[in-house]
Every structure is written in structure tokens, then in C-alpha cells.
Amino acid sequence: MIKRDLLEELLAAALSTGGDFAEVYAEHTRNNGIQFVDGKIDRITDNVLSGVGIRVFLNQRTVYASTSDLTREGLLRCARSAADALGEGNAQISICLKPQTVIDSHPVRINPCNAENSYKTNILKKACCTAAEHSELITQVQGTLAGVDHEILVANSDGLLVEDRHVRTRIVVNAIASKDGENQSGSCAPGRGMGMELFELFDPSEVGKRAAEMALVNLRADYCKAGQMTVAIENGFGGVIFHEACGHSLEATQVGVGMSEMCGKLGQKIANEKITAIDDGTIPNAWGSVNVDDEGNPTRRNVLIENGVLKGYMIDRLGSRRMGMPMTGNSRRQSYVYEPTSRMTNTFIDNGPDRNEDIISSIEYGLYAREMGGGSVNPLTGAFNFSVREGYMIRNGKICEPVRGASLIGTGSQILQDIDMVGQNLATGQGMCGSSSGNVPTDVGQPLIRVKKITVGGR
């Protein structure tokens, strides 16, 4: 993307005012999207993002400058502006970069950005038309087929030079069911860090059918009653509970500045002993996987909680300096415009000891959350919220009538103690996680779990 001698020159310029470490991040990203609505292909987008971000460290201070001007002058101006924002001087520094080979653990067969539009529109139409034809009550279907081809280069003043490429593909189908002037929605949105071979794993028709079914369930559902109750949360995107309730509080972004309820708790029992939680950026072709993170470090499998005991945090370079602990391959950013920070990759609660049928039959009165929506957390207090997209009441150990409009609220430290049953059907769901370094793809996951008591918002 940028020649080695120019990279060395940029790093030297960035360090010329007293910085102790400098890094150049370059990217060339192609974003391809096809949108379907109202029975027709509505829009096709095809965008190229291309730019460079230069970061300089001095102890625990950082300066970041970015530009889309990739001329030699533009890049040197960017490096110099970062250096000038850090301090004064004109030190002559020599950098020697050593290119490293990246082993690709996430091979791609059919790059979605190079595939023919006709091929892609057919897949999207198949998914959306299946949803539309599923019932007369389905009144609208929106769909998106998105492909990203993301090439990155990271060079730093330690001599590291790596280049990598991440490709991902995702289909999203939203179905609306309507009756008597009321709308309800359902969705299905599988994605992977792979190409169009995604559709060998997910039949587009099944994706459309699932979205339609959820909308229909919600259309016949009554409002969920509010109050505290026992809740069983299904696998897959249900793992958003751990992502929000605990994951963000284990990121160095928060822990490194003392803004997390998980600070200083390493080695302590913070969760029920049935909980083992992992962040693993190495899972082949998973949605949140990459070979190297956005600081050029290989991703790895990080055990966060083992049998209820806090074992580790997710740490980037700045966090490493602040916390005095090694980096964990979790540095991520949406694009070159953002300074990277510690983020989750594929984060999940591992399978536990309980049989799934025992979890449901153990609940006399409660809520079964089959599909979760998104949520948010305040890492300082651990207070979190998330929405239930498809839910059912449980009575006398049986899943009964559907309910809608429920949300779950609580605090991370409390819910980790209150998850008292962990099932055995671990699966993941795909999300886009937003934080200070932008939106990045992350997998959430878990098996079916039981929370003995949580506040359910409803009416």
C-alpha cells in the first residue's frame, strides 16, 4: 500500500519531537452493499475508503493524526502534525522495518466485492421474497447484502511491518407484519468473516423465513408484564448479555483509567462458578475474527473468566502501558479515522453443566428470551440494558404465550452472580459494537442460560 522507505520516513518524522513509539496504519477498504425493499432492488452502494492514521506515544499520552491524502507530501504533513502536537524538536531517527508474514486463518473463496451484482441480487431477492411470501400478514420486507474487503498495513517504530486482509459478508432481512393498524417486526442477520460461501452455511430462504416468523410471533404477542422474574436467555445473540454486562467492563479502555467496576478484581470470584467466558479472535472465519489486530499483533484466545474467577482483561498498547500488563491482540478500530482502542472480537460464555430442558423445566414463572436485541452499559457502574426481540412467558416449566416489548436491566456484577444455570448449546450471533474507536464487527455467544432474578421492563 505504501512503500517501505516512505513508511520508515513517516515513523522517523512522527518521532522527531520526543515520542517514544510511533505507528502508521494504512487501509484500503471496499464496501459493497445491495438494498432490497418493497419487492425490488432499491439501492446499490460501492464505496472505497482509503487513508492513513499515524499515532505517536510518549509514556501514557498519545497523539493521533489521520488523512485521506496519500501523496508523499500529504503523509509527511500528517506525520509532522502528530509530532508537533506532541512536542518540539527535530531529532533525526532511523527506523528499519522488518516485514512479517501473516498466516491467514480465515480463507475466502468468493470475495463479495468482486462477485457479480447479478449473483448477489439473486441471493438477496431469494431471502427477501421468501419472507414476503411467508404469510399475507407480512406487509413489508427490507434486506441488505453487504460485503467488505478490508486491506490493512501496520508499521511501527519497533520495526514491525505487517499487511493483512479481512473479508466479511452479511445478509440482513427485516420483515414487518401488520394487522389492524399495528406493525411488528422480525429480523435475521447472519454474517461471517468469509466471502459469498456464507450462503453454503445459511440458505437465504431460511434467513427470510426466520425473519417473517419472528414478526408474526410478535404480531400475536401481548405486552410483557413488568417486574422482577427468572429469565431463560437462549443461545446465539443472547450472548449480548455478557457483551454488555461484563465484556465492556473488561476492556482496557475502561479498566486502564479506573472507570470499570472490574478494576482490581483479577483472581477474584466475580461470577457463578458455572461461568467460563472467553474472547477469541482466532476462530476461523468468525464475524469478529482477524489474523492481526489494528496494532499488528496476532489475535488470540483470551480466557476472561474461568469457573467464575476473573482471569484477564482485553488490552491494547495504550492499555498495556496504563495497566502494566501485556497486550492481548484486542486493538480495533472502524477505520483509519479512529485511534484504535481495546475492543472485543468473538466473546462468549462457554458451555456449562446444565441440560437445556432442565433449565426451562426449573422455572415456575418467568420469561424465555428467544431472541435478544442490542443494548448498552455504563462500565463505571455496570448498569446495563437490553431489549428482547422475541420472548415467551414460562409457566410451570413450559414455554407458553409470546410477549413483546420487554427489556432487561441490571448491573454486570450482580447478573454474573445471578446466572445460576448454564446450558450446552453454545452458538454465536453477529453484531456491530459501537465505542470510541467506531463500529467494529463482534460476535456474541452463549448456550441457553438461566438468570434467577432480573428486572424485566414492560407494561
Next chain:
Amino acid sequence: MDFDAVKDCLIQEANRAGLEEYEVYFMESSGMSTETLKNEISSFSSGVSGGVSFRCVVNGKMGSAATELFTEEEMKALVTRAMDGAKYIENEDRAILYAGAERYETVKVPESLIPDAAAVKKIALEIQERTYSESQWITDGTQSGVFCDQISMELMNSHGLHLSHRVSMSGAYAQAVIQKDGESQDAFDFTLNLDSDSLTAVSSRATQEALSKVGTVDISSGKYDVILGGKQMRSLLSAFSPIFSAKNAQLGLSLLKGREGELVANPIVTLMDDPLREDCPMQTAFDGEGVATRRKAVIKNGVLNTLLYDLATAYKAGVESTGNGQRVGYAENVTIRPYSFYLAGGTVSETELRETMGDGVYITELKGLHSGCNAVTGDFSIESAGYKVRNGKLCEAIKSFTIAGNFFELLKGIEGMANEVHFGIPSGFTVYGAPDVMIRQMSVAGK
């Protein structure tokens, strides 16, 4: 290549490809921001990025593609990609490239200080120092920041339209963290005015709010009269703003479809959309399609006056575009969005509104609106924080609870509004505002 060279190259390529209708949209944004931690600048960042989008009409369909890579080869590819995309478009939208309005309003942007890097750092450190001096309970983790952004854009098309615009905005914030009685709490506040009084007020408001959250009590689940604080009402308005898009209405994704002229809110409710609000830094006289923008009441005295239209939806509905076809980034498709979108204030003060309510809940925080609100159904169920109100007086802070309801019902159920409208931080050209509003018998889930 600079933008002029990019433009020339694209025009040449468009002509070579035999395109009769095409458009070039250029946007460059630059910005600077800094953040403090303890008594030091912990980070400083600056950036410049610019990109160009090319749209063209092929056989009556609109194709588009965008790039940040300014090379001749890429410009050729850009035209090819836009033309190829157009072949697969099936919608029946009229593909319109606009020839221009007879007249565009003059933008009167308030004079704002665009500080340099040294000033940005100095201001951030000053806020941090002030925040630390606000209370003995302030603790590390407290952060202050300053940001400034400039955006310039240029729109030209084959009909001879050529418009350009430049806007800038700067602001500062404090995130106060306090530790008191074994409890940690935080609060955020901001200002878009960098004068000394505004900066002092930011430190003070953030600290006082964080302190007021300590020592919370439970609330039992049930129905309560509530006042949604202006900041919370504007967040709710933001989450449900897609219901006012004519595109969503035409697709059956908004329950306001076909309801123009009907009573959709309590008659005390007037909802304005103002692209030229004088004290807003992000004003514009034209939208992303080149249509002249204008001030309008979307809801007037409870009646839905108009939805928000771009050219294609207006053509379909047989009305004029309202100038709401926005393009915030160079790569963004035309998307219907409001500008300064706010509920007009009522006649009573915030204190008087609480006295009118008597007993109930005053809501000062709503969280996770991106997941707790469903714009298609209008339903919401949201994590909240606030205070108990007795005899019109603010009392104890309440532990985390949720409020739930339906936005369409809420609009009709607004029984009182205070006179001060609170605006947020603009995102692109959009900023939301609302006064405190009173709603009777809202569902609250607590203990």
C-alpha cells in the same frame, strides 16, 4: 489530484461513457479533538478526510459509487461502478438530478471561535481543573474534552447546478466521576460555546448531576405520572425521528403513513424542523440533492402538517420536496433526515410543571435507546434514571428502572410542556431539541 482535477476527470469520463445526467458531490471534513485524564492531556487527534461521490442516471435508474482514493484510474472505475450498479436497480423511484432552486436562503451562522491546537489543549485542561475543584468527591476517571470540526462540500451536476457550503462547530465537555459513600457515579455535560462562563457551567452541571445520583432508592413497578426531562425527550424524539420520513411512510414502515392533516398529538404539541435556526452552528441552505431548505412545522397544534420529503418521495406523493434529502458523508446515499428538529416550548417554567404534576417521577436519564425503541411499532422499553417528585419537589434519586410505552400514544398523552427547549450536539446537520414534558400514567418497572 485536488477536487478540481477530480471533477474534470469525472466529467470527462461521464462524457466518454455517453452519460447525459450525472452529479459530482465532494465533501471534506477536518477536525481536532483532545481529552484529559487526571491533570494531563491524555490524547490529541486531528484528521482530514475527503471523498467524492458520483451519481448518474442510466435508463431512468440512479447509480452511485464513492471513493476517497483520488487517482485517475480510480475515477474511471468510479464511473464504471456507478453505471453497473444502476443496471440492477428495480425501484420505480423517479431518478431526479435537480436543476436548482430560484432562491436559496442566506445562512447566518453564529460567530464561533475555532481554536488552534494549543488553545484546544488549554481549554480542556482548564475544564478538567474546574471539574476537580467542584467537589471533594471528584475522583480520577473524570475526563474533559474539546472538539472542533469543519465540513466543506461542493455539489455540481450536468444540469448546471453548482453549490458549495462550509460549516464549522466547536464544543467542550466534562465527564465528572465521583466516589462518595462507597458508590461511584458519573455524569456528562457539554457546551457548544467556548466562553469562560459556559465552560464553568459545564463542570458544575456535570459534577452536581453525578453527586445527585448517590444514595438511590428503589421504586415499585406500576403506573406513575412522569416528567421526561428535555434532554430525555429529545433523545426519544431522535430515536423515533424515522417515523417522519416520507420514504418510511411510503414503504409502510411508519404508522404516520397517510395521516397528514390528522390529529396525531396533543394540541399543545408543535414540532418544528428548522435548517436555518440562528443559534445552531450546523445550518444549510440546500440539502444533499441541491434543493433549497426551509423552516416548517411538522406537527402544528397536534396536527401532522407534513412528513419530510426528498425529491423521489415528493414526486411519488405529488408534493414539493421539503429539502430534507440529506447526505452527511460523501459516500452516503440521499437519506431523509430532519435539521434542527424540536418540540416548541410551552408557557410554564420547569418548576411550575413539576408543581402541576404534584407526585410522580422526574426522568433525567434514558439509556440504550438504539435497542429499546422500535420506530416501526412505536414501542419503547428503556432503562431510565431519575428522581421521585412529591408535592412538586424533587426528592430521592431512584435506582435503575425502566419506562415503557408507545411513542404514538406518548405524543397524544403529553399534558404539559415547560418553556425551555434543550438542544443536543449536532450530528451532521441534525440536532434534536425538547422541553421537559409531562405524561400521565406511564408504565414503570422497578423493584
